[in-house]
Amino acid sequence: MKRKNIKAYVVILGFASLLFSCNDQLDIDPQQSVETGQALATSSDVEAALVGAYDAAGDADVYGGDIQFLSDLLANNGDIAFVGTFAQPGQVYDKVILENNSFIANTWLDSYRVINIANSVLANISKVDEAKKARVEGEAKFLRGSIYFELIKLYGKAWVDGNPATNPGVPLVLEPTNIINEASFVSRNSVAEIYAQILKDLTEAEALLPPTNGFFATKGAAAGMLSRVFLQQEKFLDAGDAADRVIKSGRYRLTDTYAQAFNNTGNSSEDIFAIQVTSQDGINELNTYYSQLQRGDVEIQDKLINQYEAGDERLGIYEDEYTNKFDEQFAVVPVLRLAEMYLTRAEASLRTGTNIGGVSAVADINTIRERAGLEPVTTVTLPQVLQERKLELIFEGQLLHDIKRTKGAVGTFPYNANNLVFPVPQRERDANPNLTQNPGYLGG
Amino acid sequence: MKKLLLLFLFLLNVLSFSTMAQNRTITGRVTSAADGSALPGVSVVVKGTTIGASTDVEGRYQISVTGSPTLVFTFIGFTPREEAVGTRSTVDVRLAVDTKTIEEVVVVGYGSQEKREVTGSIASIKAEDIQNTPTPSFENALQGRTAGVLVEQQNGKVGQGIKVRVRGSSSVSAGNEPLYVLDGVPLTTSVPNANGAPTNPLADLNPNDIASIEVLKDAAAAAIYGSRAANGVVLITTKRGNSGDTKINVSYFTGFSKPTRKREFLNSAEYVELFREAAANSEERYGSDYGPAFLETRLRRYAAGATDPLTYDTDWQDEVFQDASVNQMDVSVAGGTEKTRFFTGLSYSNQEGILIENRFEKMSGRLNLDHQATERLSVGMNFSLTRTKNYRLSNDNAFSTPMQIVALPPITPAIDPRTKLVSGVLDPATGRPNTNYPLYYNPLLNAIDADFLTTVYRNFTNVYASYKIFNGLTFRSEFGLDLLNQNENAYYGRLTARNTGTPNGTGISAISQIANYNTNNFFNYNTNIADVHSIDVVLGMSYQESNQTTNYVEGQQFPSNAYRTIASAADITEGSSSGTDYSFLSYFTRVNYKFRDRYLLGLSGRVDGSSRFGNDSKYGFFPAASLGWILSEESFLANSNLINYLKLRGSYGITGNAEIPNAASLGLYSGDAGYGGTPGQRPTQIENPDLKWEETAQLDFGLEYGFWNGRLSGEIDYYIKKTDDLLLNVNVPGTSGYRTQLKNVGKLENKGFEFSLNSDNLVGDFKWSTNFNYSRNRNKITDLQGQIIEGGYLNRAVEGQPIGVFFGVEYAGVDPANGDAIYYLNTLNPDGSRNRETTSDYSSAERVVIGNPNPDYTLGLTNNFSFKGFDLSVLFQGVVGNEIYNGAGSYMSASASWFDNQTRDQLRRWQKPNDITDVPRAYLGYANGTDPSSRYISDGSYVRLKNLTVGYTLPTSFTQKFHLDKVRIYAIGLNLLTFTDYEGWDPEVNTDYLAGNISQGNDFYGAPQAKTFTFGINIGF
Structure with a gap:
């Protein structure tokens, strides 16, 4: 090789290196995570995201317990005393919720997290194997519909309070978020719009879901959730029919005793839908607050005990000043139980003056009473049904919404009082100026 | 007499005549006095003539002379030397480096x-x-x-x-x-x-x-x-x-370390007195829960069952400090031929910490090689391999860290007399370690029965080739590797059960490997046009990639302490493997232009791309421009006797900070969303395609000066650094399914002034030079989008304040009436001032800025003296104006609110009405003034005798007898004296488990710095 050539080669080599462009080299994938664009490529990817949606729904701030716990604190009128040190549930208990209450913010945030994952599953439903598609779609719609239902009950006015078509609800987001842009700064939809979507999702879910599905959502779960939605809307016939479908499905059976319905590490025979908690994953937030083995933040008052009839076996859930209903740390968190379906059907029959499913309201109430070790009744009134419902479902997050839909009151606060509705979290309004505040709150 | 004189003149004449008449050759070798290396190209001239020669590559010369003239040796960068030849035919000369004329x-x-x-x-x-x-x-x-x-x-x-x-x-x-x-x-x-x-x-x-x-x-x-x-x-x-003679250098030193300072705690008598008072006060005010009866039971328990709590008096600090040894042996060999040069070194050091069981051992070897393959091509490599073994202690926040031993009451004996074993080792009742004696877990049990060894193998390798394409233009290519292999092995034996919560031992094994590759390829061109324009250009690229993997496994339940690896753990409690990578691709250039040796222009720029940046900001451009003017070259200063060097310079440019998390710009899913045992995934991070580096624009003005022929010289700099696009987690609408997004939104600035001065106070045989430097920096956060980011105990990043300011309740001392701690309300008055009324209700006092962990200024002062073979160097270093928060104050300076031994200042507690003091009344079991407040903030300024070195270089005439080039013996004292008002152990502290950008200036049982004395010898062959 001639010397001159070497020189030329070095120059060429040098310039070549300068032009060396390895854009590919700058695309380095993280090892513990998958890029969003590649995360939902296959059927099993989408199914895994669906499991992720349940995981998110089971979060402590959502169905893991806070949705139930906070609404029960707000519905309380001397039945219980909150003695915990956390200021945030204390505000809810006092019914003086500050806009910056972080529990209120976390429930909002983590609920929308479930919705976003469900939206991602639904947006990628075409990738799911044909055989599984209906189930996956049904589960995602069940979760989305259910979470919107919880949100609208907590952060919006009740259906029966004023005009749902003009009352502001919560923002309706039905597409997954891939990027934060103008469209991310959503406004609140009306209560009616949210209910319409909830009904659509849950109705479709009931059609799509299989009757059995392990501990995941089933046809019965969707029907059970629908019965609650109809009750809120005072569509009693629809509510009763939905409850009847669950009862008639034959998939669920009341446990022999009331106590057996709780503190189970797997779904009991009467759990229609429950949140799974294991030593590896999930938190039973009701255990955290109610159990005297944990924080023991809730002390039971005589006022509540006195509402039970003598001999009511359900009194067995009270021990010292606490309830043992959630003493098992790794127990499932019940969301929908069969007992509620009997109560809903009874109420619906009573209100519509029919025997929905061919069963009388009295018979349904007696089903519940007998399991509780009480004598059957021969007649039943609406207030009795509602009181039975309260005691049967105590601490399960239903009381506030039952009071609202029946236009009752929490102590001196009427069902439509401003302070019985959560504020839109301050954090959320700071991040998104398009959101209006609920009346009665700063900026509302 | 006259005769004699005549005879003398005659002889002199004869002699001079005879020498003058003779032509002869003088040979010799010129070496550097500094290191004895050969000096090629030294000019050798017969004084008063034009006869001359220059030295060859080995420093040798040959010159023809007549008589016995004087030879003048000159070489750039060295002090010229005249040497009378006399009758010698070999004249070897050692030239001293001229520190003033050499172009550094x-x-x-x-x-x-x-x-x-x-x-x-x-x-x-x-x-x-x-x-x-x-x-x-x-x-x-x-x-x-x-x-x-x-x-x-x-x-x-x-x-x-x-x-x-x-x-x-x-x-x-x-x-x-x-x-x-x-x-x-x-x-x-x-x-x-x-x-x-x-x-x-x-x-x-x-x-x-x-x-x-x-x-x-x-x-x-x-x-x-x-x-x-x-x-x-x-x-x-x-x-x-x-190139030249092979230089062998052997150095060895040995020494020992002690803590710079111990903190004073109560002795047994003081402890018992204070706590008895505290218990009595508690009973008087709050009832008997923590009254004298309760106290006496506890005192008895902590005094190992002794009825008299004064039976023992233990200074726990003494149990964990040690006189630590330090040794280092270092051998280097350097030399080469005209074509090949090398440096090789081998080193071993073993340094004990001042705390028991803490040790750092390092073994390293290096070979640096350069070879001139052809006239144009040179190649070379650097290779080094190190093994370090770090015998580590628990972090500052652990009961098991030695310094937390000071919390133990002095009434507790170090050796439990009931078992004749270290307190805490054995509870005879259970046959297992004690669970409630001493007060807390005894850190000495970790010294006995736990170890944490971090072993690192580190390889730095770099190979290069440089090719001279034509005069002035070279191309250089480098490839480097930094390989780090770390193995952490920890074992906590059965005696540590009270601390770990596991009765039969816990073991941890973690392995991390970081492979970091880099290549640089660049042209360098320099030329000189007509002796007025000088241009130097660099143009090139570089690519770097780093791959990190970590494996971690933790196990419990070991059959016995003889089994210390996870293989013997009956219960594997944790295991994971993970990894993370990043890369940078860059193109860079620099142009330096010099006109008439006095006007300087510098331009540089770099384009950086990184895997860390978002897709829409993959590449950033970072330019800088600078100007310089060497005034001393101008005619009006050229002949100044006073000023021999004066340069003004100014620069402005943009730099970035890419130390942002890997993959932070990507939209991500994680696989940690299992539900009821079914695996699941979930979205965890929203994409930010715009995510990029933080950007700093810096303006700098500098003045470099030299007076009196360089005897006084130095630099002055003023700068303003404005940082933009600070990375912050910004709230996004939660309806998106996400809470925050990492975005470039904040701003901060640093302004500062730097001054340095070098002075040769005395030259000649006795030399004395001084170096002084001073720097001040003012940091201010200007935009955080209204966020307040908390860190440490009280640290905050908040707009309008320097990073990490202490934000909390302001302590107002003690109410003389009742001994309660009081605080300034500091609520905002309508006129904007603060309400300076006091309250004893901590929660009603407003939190305000109560301190700043950033120093106002730092300084350094070095004095060097030398005389004959002796040298002395004294370095003082200072940090002034910063504050330190003692996170442990709530426990150790807490008016005896719990059984932790108290600092001695607690003795000045309030005792009776009208006592004026800053230590509140003591109540056992009840807090009085122990909530975080300015009470635990103190001035952290210090000036320290950082380094004192005394050395003696043996005379060459002596050492050469042993064929040694140079022998120097020396002693070094490190951190010998510390002048400070800081009440803690040592003002140079930042608790290790919290240290971060915002968390600064916190002390939490921080081990004091080491005061080290070493004695060493350097031998050059």
Whole structure:
């Protein structure tokens, strides 16, 4: 090789290196995570995201317990005393919720997290194997519909309070978020719009879901959730029919005793839908607050005990000043139980003056009473049904919404009082100026 | 007499005649007095004539003379020397380096430059200042020696993390450490750890291998490192061989360390007195729960069952401090031929910490090789391999860390008389370690039955080829590797059960590997046109990739303490493997132009792309421009006797901070969303395609001066650094399914002033020179989008304040009426002032800024003396104006609110009405003034005799008898004296488990720094 050539080669080599462009080299994938664009490529990817949606729904701030716990604190009128040190549930208990209450913010945030994952599953439903598609779609719609239902009950006015078509609800987001842009700064939809979507999702879910599905959502779960939605809307016939479908499905059976319905590490025979908690994953937030083995933040008052009839076996859930209903740390968190379906059907029959499913309201109430070790009744009134419902479902997050839909009151606060509705979290309004505040709150 | 004189004149005449008549050849060799290396090209001239010669590559010369003339030896950079030949035919000369005339060369990014032509702000530290300092890592040696560089070691544990800030903190949430570049390779500076306190990966470098360290401070100097230069760049250059005689250097030192200071705690008598008073007070005010009866039971328990609590009096500090030994052996061989040069070194050091069971051992070898393959092509390599073993202690927040032993009451004996074993080892009732004696878990049990060893193998390799295409144009290609292999093994035996909660032992094994590759390829062109225009151009590219993997496994339930690896654990409680990678692709250029030796222009730019940046901001451009004017070259100053060097320079440029998390820009799913045992995935991070580096614009003005022929010289710099696009987690609408997004939104600034002065006070046989430096920096956060980011105990990043200010309740002392702690209300009055009324209700007092952990200024003062063979160097270093929060104050200075031994100042507690004191009345079991407040903040200013070195170099005439070039014996004292008002152990502290950008200036049972004495010898062959 001639010397001159070497020189030329070095120059060429040098310039070549300068032009060396390895854009590919700058695309380095993280090892513990998958890029969003590649995360939902296959059927099993989408199914895994669906499991992720349940995981998110089971979060402590959502169905893991806070949705139930906070609404029960707000519905309380001397039945219980909150003695915990956390200021945030204390505000809810006092019914003086500050806009910056972080529990209120976390429930909002983590609920929308479930919705976003469900939206991602639904947006990628075409990738799911044909055989599984209906189930996956049904589960995602069940979760989305259910979470919107919880949100609208907590952060919006009740259906029966004023005009749902003009009352502001919560923002309706039905597409997954891939990027934060103008469209991310959503406004609140009306209560009616949210209910319409909830009904659509849950109705479709009931059609799509299989009757059995392990501990995941089933046809019965969707029907059970629908019965609650109809009750809120005072569509009693629809509510009763939905409850009847669950009862008639034959998939669920009341446990022999009331106590057996709780503190189970797997779904009991009467759990229609429950949140799974294991030593590896999930938190039973009701255990955290109610159990005297944990924080023991809730002390039971005589006022509540006195509402039970003598001999009511359900009194067995009270021990010292606490309830043992959630003493098992790794127990499932019940969301929908069969007992509620009997109560809903009874109420619906009573209100519509029919025997929905061919069963009388009295018979349904007696089903519940007998399991509780009480004598059957021969007649039943609406207030009795509602009181039975309260005691049967105590601490399960239903009381506030039952009071609202029946236009009752929490102590001196009427069902439509401003302070019985959560504020839109301050954090959320700071991040998104398009959101209006609920009346009665700063900026509302 | 007359005769005699005549005879003398005659003889003289004859002699001179005879010599004059003779023509003869003188030969000899010229070497450097500094290191004995050959000096080629030295001019040798017969005085008063034009007869001359020059030395060859080995420094040898030959010159023809008549008579016995005087030879004049001159060589650039060395002091000229005249030597009368006399009758000798061999004249060997050693030339001394002329520190004033030599054009100091400094290393800059991708090249080197004469110091006087540099238009940026660069601080240089030479090998002499770093060598043989008894610290594991070289950064300590920078302390006090450079303006604008703040070095702070977290505590006195060896091999522990260290904080270095060049011209302040320029980031809130990304990195604040400078970029370290070793022989062209950007280094890995952080490594995962299972201890909870970081190590210092730079300790893997042998300080004795370092030839020079340059700190690039302003944009003109640093911008060629683009997106990673905003925190300054530290260029480390290792030693290389010179052609000529092979130099062998052997050095050894040995010594010991002690803590700089101990803190005073109560003795038994004081303890019992204070606590009896506290219990009585409690009963009087709150009832009998924590009254005397309760106290006496506890005293008895803590006094190992003795009925008299004064039976024992233990100073627990003495149990954990040790007189630590330090030893280091270092051998280097350097030399070469005209074509091949080498430097090779081998080093072993073993340094014990001042706390028991703490030790840092390092073994390292290095070979640096340069070979001139052809006239145009040169190749070379650097290779070094290090093994460090760090016998670590628990982090500051652990009951098991030795310093937390001070919490134990003095009434507890070190050896439990009931078992004759260390207190806590055995409860005879259960046959297992005690569970409620002593007061807390005894850290000595960790010393007995636990170990945490971090072993690191580190390889720095760099190969290069440089080809001269034609005169002035070269192309250089480098490939470097920084490979870090870390193995952490910890075992906590059965005696540690009270601390670990596991009765039968816990073991941890973690392995991390970080492979960091880098290649630099660049052209360098320089030319001189008509002797007036001088141009130097660099143009090139670089690519770097780092791959990190970590495996971690934890097990419990070991059959016995003989089994210490996880293989024997009956219960594997945790296991994981993970990894993370990043890459940088960069193009850079620099043009330096010099006109008439006095007008300087520098332009540089770098385009940086990184995997860390979002898709829409993949590449950033980082330009800098600078101007310099050497006034002393101008005619109006050329003949000044006063001013011999004066340069004005100014620079402006943009640098970045890319120390942001890997993959932070991507939209991500994680697979950690299992539900009821079914695997699941979930979205965890929303994409930000715009995510990029933080950007700093820096303006710098500098003045370099030299008076009286350089006897007084120095630099003055003023800078303004404005950082934009700070990375912050910004709230996004939660309806998106996400809470926050990492975005470039915040702003902060640093303004500062640096001054340095070198003075040769005395020259001649007795030499005295002084170096002084002063730097001040003012940091202010200007925009955080209204966020307040908390850290440490009370630290905050908040708009309008310097980073990390202490924000809390202001302590107002003690109510003289009842001894209750009181606080200033500090609520805002309508006129904007603060309500200075006091309250005893802590929660009603408003939180305000109550201190600043950032120093107002730092300074360094070095005095060097030498006389004959003796040398003396004294370095004082100071940090002034910063405050320290004692996080442990709530326990150790808490008016006896719990059984922790108390600092002696608690004796001045309030006792009776009208007592004026700052220590509230003591109540056992009840807090009185122990909530976090300014009570636990104190001034952290200090001035320290950092380094005192005394040496003696044996006379050459003596050493040469033993064929030794140079023999120097010396003694070094490190941290000998500390002048401070700080009440804690040592003001150079930042608790290791919390240390971060915002969490600064916190003390939490921090081990004091080591005061080290060493005695050493250097022998050059």
